[in-house]
Amino acid sequence: MSTTSAAAGEVGRAAGGGDGDNGGKVPLSDRARSERRLGWYLAGPAFVVMLLVTAYPILQAFYESLFKYRLTDPDAREFTWLNNYLVVLTDGVWWRAVGVTVLITVITVAVEAVLGFALALVMHRALRTLRPVLRTAILVPYAIITVVSAFAWFYAFSIDSGFVNSWFAWVPGISENTNWFGEFGTSVFVIIASEIWKTTPFISLLLLAGLAQVPEDLQEAAKVDGATWWQRMYKVTIPNMKAAIMVALLFRTLDAFRIFDNVFIMTQGANNTEVVSFLAYRQTISRLEIGLGSAVSVLLFLCVVLISFLFIKLFKVDLASARGER
Amino acid sequence: MDENQLSRGTKAWWWVAGVVVIVYALFPVAWIVSLSFKTPSDLATLQFLPTNWVWDNYDNILRGDAQDLFLSALRNSVGISLIATFISVVLATFAAYAIARLDFPGKRLILTTALAVAIFPVISIVTPLFNLWRNIGLYDTWPGLIIPYLSLTLPISIWTLSAFFRQIPWELEQAAQVDGATTWQAFRKVIVPLATPGVFTTAIISFFIAWNDFVYGISLTSTEAARPVPAALAFFTGASQFEEPTGAIAAAAVVVTIPVVILVLLFQRRIVSGLTQGAVKG
Numbered sequence: 355m356s357t358t359s360a361a362a363g364e365v366g367r368a369a370g371g372g373d374g375d376n377g378g379k380v381p382l383s384d385r386a387r388s389e390r391r392l393g394w395y396l397a398g399p400a401f402v403v404m405l406l407v408t409a410y411p412i413l414q415a416f417y418e419s420l421f422k423y424r425l426t427d428p429d430a431r432e433f434t435w436l437n438n439y440l441v442v443l444t445d446g447v448w449w450r451a452v453g454v455t456v457l458i459t460v461i462t463v464a465v466e467a468v469l470g471f472a473l474a475l476v477m478h479r480a481l482r483t484l485r486p487v488l489r490t491a492i493l494v495p496y497a498i499i500t501v502v503s504a505f506a507w508f509y510a511f512s513i514d515s516g517f518v519n520s521w522f523a524w525v526p527g528i529s530e531n532t533n534w535f536g537e538f539g540t541s542v543f544v545i546i547a548s549e550i551w552k553t554t555p556f557i558s559l560l561l562l563a564g565l566a567q568v569p570e571d572l573q574e575a576a577k578v579d580g581a582t583w584w585q586r587m588y589k590v591t592i593p594n595m596k597a598a599i600m601v602a603l604l605f606r607t608l609d610a611f612r613i614f615d616n617v618f619i620m621t622q623g624a625n626n627t628e629v630v631s632f633l634a635y636r637q638t639i640s641r642l643e644i645g646l647g648s649a650v651s652v653l654l655f656l657c658v659v660l661i662s663f664l665f666i667k668l669f670k671v672d673l674a675s676a677r678g679e680r
Numbered sequence: 681m682d683e684n685q686l687s688r689g690t691k692a693w694w695w696v697a698g699v700v701v702i703v704y705a706l707f708p709v710a711w712i713v714s715l716s717f718k719t720p721s722d723l724a725t726l727q728f729l730p731t732n733w734v735w736d737n738y739d740n741i742l743r744g745d746a747q748d749l750f751l752s753a754l755r756n757s758v759g760i761s762l763i764a765t766f767i768s769v770v771l772a773t774f775a776a777y778a779i780a781r782l783d784f785p786g787k788r789l790i791l792t793t794a795l796a797v798a799i800f801p802v803i804s805i806v807t808p809l810f811n812l813w814r815n816i817g818l819y820d821t822w823p824g825l826i827i828p829y830l831s832l833t834l835p836i837s838i839w840t841l842s843a844f845f846r847q848i849p850w851e852l853e854q855a856a857q858v859d860g861a862t863t864w865q866a867f868r869k870v871i872v873p874l875a876t877p878g879v880f881t882t883a884i885i886s887f888f889i890a891w892n893d894f895v896y897g898i899s900l901t902s903t904e905a906a907r908p909v910p911a912a913l914a915f916f917t918g919a920s921q922f923e924e925p926t927g928a929i930a931a932a933a934v935v936v937t938i939p940v941v942i943l944v945l946l947f948q949r950r951i952v953s954g955l956t957q958g959a960v961k962g
Contacts, residue, residue: 386783389782389783389784390782390783390784390785391784392778392782392784393778393782393783393784393786393787394778394784394786396774396775396777396778396782397774397775397778397779397784397786397787397790399771399774399775400771400772400774400775400790400834400838401775401786401789401790401793403771403830403834404793404794404797404830404831404834404835405793407797407805407827407828407830407831407834408796408797408800408805408831411804411805411807411808411809411812412800412804412805412808414808414812415804415807415808418807418808418811425811473701473704476694476697476698476700476701477701479694480694480697480698481691481694481695481698484694484695484698486948486949487698487702488698488701488702489948489949489952490944490945490948491701491702491705491706492701492705493944493948493951493952494705494706494709494940494941494944495705495708496888496955497888497940497941497943497944497951498709498937498940499891499892499894499909499910499933499936499937499940500892500894500910501894501910501913501914501933502712502910502913502933502936502937503708505712505913505929505930505933506708506709506711506712506715506933507708509711509712509715509926509930510708510711514723514724514924514926515715515723515724515726515924515926516726517711517726517727517728519726520726520727521728530726551704551708555705556955559952559955559956560955560956562956563956605799608799611801612801612802612803614802614803614894614895615894615895615910618894618898618914619914631801631802631803631895634803634804634806634807635803635806635895635899638806638807638810638899639806639810639898639899644807644810644811647807648807648808650807651801651803651804651806651807651808652804654801654803654804655800655801655804658799658800658801662799
């Protein structure tokens with residue numbers, strides 16, 4: 355961190371990255387004051403824009419969620435307090451969507467943690483000639499459009515055009531006529547597969563960065579002491595990159611919880627595969643039930659806040675170290 | 681690790697592992713490419729590769745029936761994503777400069793806000809905007825998408841750029857001034873070349889995110905006036921109502937994946953460092 359233009363006495367504080375409360379007593383020099391002003395002139399617009407595009411809509415959503423309001427019948431708009439929340443929370447549709455979303459999130463993140471770690475290990479230890487090729491290849495799923503990934507996986511498993519049924523016909527339970535999108539379990543399987551393929555690279559790159567931080571001499575020392583590969587993994591590598599792992603998991607969990615694109619393309623919520631984001635979309639955009647849709651949106655927002663809170667409290671994720679990613 | 685010390689067997693294993701990773705990453709892409717060269721009747725063979733390769737699907741989306749739908753969507757996607765990226769990178773450059781270089785209260789507030797915005801569920805923003813945009817005439821327009829896209833691109837731009845800017849040795853600027861350069865010269869000759877790679881990388885990552893959007897695209901547009909490619913793909917229809925649009929979708933998917941792959945090929949190293957260095961060196 356650099357503070358070349360800061361007055362000498364302020365260097366230490368600025369280096370701490372704190373809010374700069376100035377100790378509360380010492381009056382600000384003119385220079386410090388003008389620096390503060392310049393800081394907000396420069397950063398202010400970005401800050402205001404961020405608030406305008408998120409804080410404002412969520413407040414608006416909360417306001418609209420208090421009304422019984424359907425766009426097709428605007429005259430019947432009526433203030434009903436928290437009634438929409440009561441309707442949503444007592445409806446099995448909401449709880450089923452939450453259940454499916456949690457199921458997809460848990461499986462996706464669990465598989466990605468293991469797979470992403472394996473990918474990171476391969477990239478970390480790969481031969482020098484192969485390393486740039488691997489990193490380029492792994493960025494392709496990261497950068498590809500989610501909808502494209504959804505279509506690729508959808509068509510691969512599709513009964514009309516997919517190669518999966520003909521390639522894996524020898525697996526018990528799979529035949530030429532297996533309709534993957536005909537029931538819940540198999541539909542969710544393909545949705546999760548697409549989600550994992552597309553987003554594991556992100557996790558693995560973060561873990562790779564974490565791996566690079568594990569001191570090499572610790573590894574060597576453990577090796578000299580006769581630790582096996584697994585022991586070194588559990589006692590040295592993983593504890594030393596815990597922050598990176600937790601940050602990666604937090605971001606992926608929140609991201610997976612918002613899953614929408616894959617479900618939309620593959621099933622449109624058929625066979626009970628409706629997730630929370632899709633429920634909100636269907637209420638608002640398809641059914642034009644602004645009140646109910648807003649209530650679902652606000653509840654989804656609260657879920658995300660709750661997950662972040664749990665991660666930070668339970669796992670003590672240090673968000674300061676999350677700088678610059680997601 | 682010294683590679684020369686590795687036994688031939690170990691080396692072979694790392695090659696195998698590497699190839700597995702490459703297959704993992706590229707297999708679905710290879711499949712969608714293969715699909716895009718199939719004729720409708722070829723789809724039913726349920727094979728991975730086409731029996732004969734044809735350009736019909738590309739012809740269809742670029743010159744044929746589907747061109748209105750696809751080309752306008754492509755134009756919308758490119759225009760909207762570039763403008764959103766440009767705006768957020770400009771705003772983020774000022775903000776990140778202030779965060780990395782100046783001392784003012786609220787730095788942490790700005791970074792925390794960026795983080796909170798980044799994890800915000802997109803669909804929660806869509807619901808109120810849908811209604812509002814209809815009332816003020818922004819529904820199904822470019823600005824109607826550019827504004828919400830900022831919620832996707834701005835936070836990541838701020839985080840990535842502040843991580844980049846923190847590593848710039850700002851002392852060099854003063855050193856140049858001591859050597860007789862004017863403030864402007866010092867900035868232009870010393871700081872700009874150091875900062876440009878970070879700004880550029882941030883722009884690429886930000887563009888990927890805007891390019892990927894589906895929720896806004898499908899919710900806040902209704903016609904070709906503003907509908908971006910991911911949303912348009914969901915609206916493709918076959919040549920007749922009995923024909924699935926599989927080939928056209930695959931061809932369109934390949935076309936929109938090409939720019940992404942080119943960017944990745946050219947700037948692989950920078951993108952990786954942009955995505956990770958903040959997490960490591962924060």
